[in-house]
Structure formats: structure tokens, C-alpha cells
Amino acid sequence: MRIVVDLNRCQGYAQCVFLAHEVFRLSGEEALTYEPNPDDERRLQVQRAAAACPVQAIVIDRLDGAERGGTS
Numbered sequence: 246m247r248i249v250v251d252l253n254r255c256q257g258y259a260q261c262v263f264l265a266h267e268v269f270r271l272s273g274e275e276a277l278t279y280e281p282n283p284d285d286e287r288r289l290q291v292q293r294a295a296a297a298c299p300v301q302a303i304v305i306d307r308l309d310g311a312e313r314g315g316t317s
């Protein structure tokens with residue numbers, strides 16, 4: 246699966262880190278880092294993290310035109 250975090254939106258609330266700490270990490274005060282291609286077995290965790298984000302900064306499997314038709 247693929248995820249994108251809009252780091253301009255992210256306020257460092259760390260809800261995502263709490264819910265999916267293998268995928269999201271906070272380094273320092275507000276600098277979020279994340280794994281952009283987490284295993285599918287983490288999907289539920291990531292979906293919960295995305296739902297919990299107060300500013301909806303986490304986007305899962307966004308189907309941009311460039312990605313359509315991909316199989317991965």
C-alpha cells in the first residue's frame with residue numbers, strides 16, 4: 246500500500262504515531278517521518294491512524310493519474 250502525508254497540514258499531534266508506530270515516527274518536536282510503502286498487513290493500523298489524524302493529513306492509496314494501472 247502507499248501513503249502520503251501532507252506535511253504542510255501535519256501539526257505533529259502524533260495520533261498516527263500512537264496508532265501505527267511502525268509506519269509513522271516523530272523525530273524532534275514536530276518533524277514527522279513515515280514509511281511511504283508500508284506492508285499491506287499494516288493497512289488497518291494505517292487506516293486507523295488516518296482516521297485519527299485531526300487534520301486529515303494522511304492519504305492512503307491516492308489514485309493519481311500517474312499511478313493508474315499499477316499493480317503494486
Ligand code: SF4
Nearest residue numbers: 255256258259261298
Ligand atoms: S496524526 Fe496527523 S497531524 Fe498528527 S502527526 Fe500524524 S499526520 Fe501529523
